[in-house]
Amino acid sequence: MNKYFISISHPMDKICCHHHPNAPLVEDSHAGDTICSECGLVVGDRVIDVGSEWRTFSNEKTAEDPSRVGGPENSLLNGSDLSTIIGPSRGSASFDEFGMSKYHNRKSISSSDRTLINAFREIGSMADRINLPKSIVDRANLLFKQVHDGRNLKGRSNDAIASACLYIACRQEGVPRTFKEICAVSKISKKEIGRCFKLILKALETNVDLITTGDFMSRFCSNLGMSISVQRAATHIARKAVEMDIVAGKSPISVAAAAIYMASQASEDKKNQKEIGDTAGVAEVTIRMSYKLMLPYAASLFPSDFKYAVPIEHLPTS
Incomplete structure (x- = not known):
């Protein structure tokens, strides 16, 4: 025994x-x-073993149970994820008098769940392409579920709603992305995402924090390969420009791009407007307009300990 x-x-x-x-x-x-x-x-005999199919060791610090009990349940779906699959027909009792199988597997998923699954897949795909964490994906999925259940955006494309939900989730999680960054990984235009964005905020009675130049500065400078000293100077310039109300009416993204351009032109690590515009997703003319507003106050915008490679009076005028 x-x-x-x-x-x-x-x-x-x-x-x-x-x-x-x-x-x-x-x-x-x-x-x-x-x-x-x-x-x-x-x-x-034939007692069912309800234990795991894998051995579990005491030094394994994992909360996951490797028991094979079907796919993970998604709480955002309306139906259950568990289903029954009928195997191949065997024996005469499985066929009718015409030789056709009596039992068939039928897709039990509802149209509502199918819409949600497709939207969740699209959100996950977009998030993967811009390296967004799972917490943002989960929030975007929840937003889409709320919009879908409330039927607030009838007539709007599900892809457009999914893109707008991802944009809102980024803002609410404190890691905002620009509309152009979302457009780059979506099949929807910036204009349509913007419309869905406003409709979702109104329908769900929610809001998002205002974006600032600091939300984008470190990412833009990192993508441009700029030094820490230039990044600090650009951050200081953008913040002072907003405090002094020099760039009233300009978007934080264009102000951040103009501040990066000004800081880079005063340093040895120079970047032109096209490089900065491609990274920030703004047009060169937009950077130029904000830069011209800031240039007359350049002496007050730069940090006091900044080491100039180019004097302020020799900075480009446009």
């Missing part, structure tokens, strides 16, 4: 050994048998 057997007691009205009705029974989890502890008679 296996030394790992577990002793269990059964009352008389349940399974027991005919020769030793009062003897405790043991269960062989490997063979799936229930055995009498007195004579070794197998009184029950």
Whole structure:
């Protein structure tokens, strides 16, 4: 008898050994048998093992249970993820008089769940292309679910709604992305995403924090390969320009791009307007307009400890 057997007691009205009705029974989890502890008679077989199919070691610090019990359940879907699959037909009882199979697998997924699954897949695909974390994907999925259940944006493309939800999720999670960055990984135009963005905020009665130049500065400078000193100078310039109300009416993205251009032109690490515009997603003329507004106040915008490679008076005029 296996030394790992577990002793269990059964009352008389349940399974027991005919020769030793009062003897405790043991269960062989490997063979799936229930055995009498007195004579070794197998009184029950095919016991279902409810344990894991994999061995679990005590030093494995994981919260995941490797038991194979079907796909993970998605709480955002309306129906259950568990389903029954009918195997290949066998025997005459499985066919009708015409030789056709009596039992067929039918897709039980509802049209609502199918829409949600497709949207979640699109959101995940867009997020992967711009390296967004799972927390943002989860928030975007929840936003899409709320919009879908409320039927607030009838007539709008699901892809446009998904793109707008991803944009809102980025803003709400404190890592905003520009409309052009979302457009780059989506099939929807900036104009349509902007419309859905406003409609979603109104329908869900939610809001997003205002974006600032600091939300984009480190990412833009990093993508441009600029030094820390230039990044600090550009951050200081943009913040001072906003505080002094020099760039009133200009978007934070264009102000950040103009500040990067000004800081780079005063340093040895120079970047032209096209390079900065391609990275920030703004036109060169937009950078130029903000830069011209900031240039007369350049002496007040630069940090006091900045090491100039080019004097302020020799900075480009456009």
